[in-house]
Amino acid sequence: MLWLDSPQRRAPEPSLGGGTTVDLVVVGGGFSGLWAAIQAKEDDPSRSVIVIEAGLIADQASGRNGGFCSSSLTHGLENGLARWPKELDRIEAAARENFAGIRASIERYGIDCGWEETGTLAVATAPWQLDGLHEGARLAARYGQRVDILDADQLRAEVDSPTYCGGTWLRDGEAMIDPARLAWGLADAARSLGVVIHERTPMTDLSRSGAAMSVRTASGTIRCGAVILATNAFRSPVKAINRMIVPVYDYVLATEPLSATQLESIGWQNRQGISDATNQFHYYRLTSDNRILWGGYDAVYHYGSKIDPSLDQSDVTHLKLADHFFETFPQLEGLSFSHRWGGVIDTSTRFSASFGTAFDGRVAYAVGYTGLGVGATRFGARVCLDLLYRPESDLLALKMVQRKAIPFPPEPVRWVGVELTRRALAKADANEGRRGPWLRLLDGLGLGFDS
Numbered sequence: 177m178l179w180l181d182s183p184q185r186r187a188p189e190p191s192l193g194g195g196t197t198v199d200l201v202v203v204g205g206g207f208s209g210l211w212a213a214i215q216a217k218e219d220d221p222s223r224s225v226i227v228i229e230a231g232l233i234a235d236q237a238s239g240r241n242g243g244f245c246s247s248s249l250t251h252g253l254e255n256g257l258a259r260w261p262k263e264l265d266r267i268e269a270a271a272r273e274n275f276a277g278i279r280a281s282i283e284r285y286g287i288d289c290g291w292e293e294t295g296t297l298a299v300a301t302a303p304w305q306l307d308g309l310h311e312g313a314r315l316a317a318r319y320g321q322r323v324d325i326l327d328a329d330q331l332r333a334e335v336d337s338p339t340y341c342g343g344t345w346l347r348d349g350e351a352m353i354d355p356a357r358l359a360w361g362l363a364d365a366a367r368s369l370g371v372v373i374h375e376r377t378p379m380t381d382l383s384r385s386g387a388a389m390s391v392r393t394a395s396g397t398i399r400c401g402a403v404i405l406a407t408n409a410f411r412s413p414v415k416a417i418n419r420m421i422v423p424v425y426d427y428v429l430a431t432e433p434l435s436a437t438q439l440e441s442i443g444w445q446n447r448q449g450i451s452d453a454t455n456q457f458h459y460y461r462l463t464s465d466n467r468i469l470w471g472g473y474d475a476v477y478h479y480g481s482k483i484d485p486s487l488d489q490s491d492v493t494h495l496k497l498a499d500h501f502f503e504t505f506p507q508l509e510g511l512s513f514s515h516r517w518g519g520v521i522d523t524s525t526r527f528s529a530s531f532g533t534a535f536d537g538r539v540a541y542a543v544g545y546t547g548l549g550v551g552a553t554r555f556g557a558r559v560c561l562d563l564l565y566r567p568e569s570d571l572l573a574l575k576m577v578q579r580k581a582i583p584f585p586p587e588p589v590r591w592v593g594v595e596l597t598r599r600a601l602a603k604a605d606a607n608e609g610r611r612g613p614w615l616r617l618l619d620g621l622g623l624g625f626d627s
């Protein structure tokens with residue numbers, strides 16, 4: 177995995193060596209857990225905080241993603257407007273504050289994660305996609321974001337692909353980062369604030385213990401006043417979480433670094449993140465050493481919500497991605513791929529996180545980021561802390577926070593529903609975006625499937 181194969185990778189923290197007692201246990205050492213631990217200490221330095229991580233810090237989605245850090249908390253403005261039209265102004269204000277908070281923390285803690293506020297290009301690869309992109313640009317402008325509409329020539333002057341028909345350049349609230357370096361830097365920041373981190377320490381059980389909670393691990397039990405579950409797509413002891421999300425595999429390729437001539441052949445001087453405008457979309461970007469990271473398209477669900485390291489590779493999807501890459505950039509024919517991997521995202525029916533508590537308010541969680549959690553997890557961690565410690569917080573009054581995503585049905589209906597939806601989305605893409613009866617039914621119910 178490109179980001180995790182780095183000389184900046186730290187030696188792991190020791191696993192938990194026995195029982196202990198603290199104020200707050202955070203379960204999960206990805207962005208959600210690390211932001212929760214940092215903000216818990218920033219709020220109250222006297223609070224004792226332990227993070228336990230089943231594997232290694234950043235080894236799951238947080239170290240495997242595309243590194244698009246978006247300010248959006250709603251998986252895009254269109255989704256936010258469709259679901260929370262009355263409070264989207266307030267949500268967007270929180271989104272701007274959250275994005276600025278990420279930038280400020282990176283500066284304050286001196287985290288070298290290649291943060292580049294390049295903005296993102298949304299590109300149309302067929303004319304039918306242009307209307308939707310232009311509508312999206314008008315919406316972004318209405319919410320105060322700087323956005324340019326580019327015709328095919330203007331777009332190809334930015335990044336040269338013969339497949340492009342036009343697009344938009346969203347200039348605000350979109351940064352490219354190296355996600356593993358961000359997560360490792362956040363772990364260092366947490367430690368500098370006094371957070372204790374134990375890697376290779378899976379939580380095996382969660383239960384009440386009088387007025388407190390008990391977090392059981394193989395090597396000992398932690399008694400604590402409160403718990404934040406930051407376990408993303410993984411199976412949870414809180415059943416509501418398992419109903420609200422499905423684990424969906426997303427796959428990625430990275431090329432060898434481009435030579436100066438290869439880079440010149442595609443332009444890309446402004447180094448924007450790029451995604452295309454189909455339901456099954458690709459996302460791609462340059463890394464700091466000028467590789468192209470190229471991911472997306474297939475979003476694969478395995479029966480029974482299966483997650484397993486054997487699913488991290490998919491020859492079929494990786495080959496498909498490679499074909500699509502050379503269709504987009506034929507001038508790079510002959511370039512090889514140095515890395516390929518996959519990772520699991522917590523897809524929810526509303527494409528954005530749901531927030532909740534369990535065990536009479538002693539346990540808080542935020543799950544369901546659906547492929548856009550690099551930035552939004554910091555906000556989710558903030559909401560978890562407010563649920564536990566600050567009932568007067570304005571954020572808790574948002575409908576987006578109070579109401580949860582509609583759950584997925586149990587198997588086998590779950591698998592059938594996801595497969596039907598995946599096929600219907602592919603068909604819509606092949607049919608100039610026209611949505612068939614199944615997708616229209618889901619749209620009417622406010623349900624969907626995305627990555």
Ligand SMILES: Cc1cc2nc3c(=O)[nH]c(=O)nc-3n(C[C@H](O)[C@H](O)[C@H](O)COP(=O)(O)OP(=O)(O)OC[C@H]3O[C@@H](n4cnc5c(N)ncnc54)[C@H](O)[C@@H]3O)c2cc1C
Nearest residue numbers: 204206207208230238241242243244379408519548549550
């Ligand atoms: C291939 C891919 C590409 C993506 N691209 C983007 C992108 O470009 N932009 C974007 O915004 N988002 C993207 N995402 C989504 C983004 O990576 C996630 O939303 C985000 O990293 C979620 O962070 P997290 O901390 O909640 O989850 P994770 O990083 O998955 O962390 C959860 C952690 O909890 C641990 N855990 C689980 N159960 C237990 C237990 N019982 N005990 C202890 N620990 C446990 C796991 O080991 C894991 O490390 C992508 C995701 C993938 C997989």
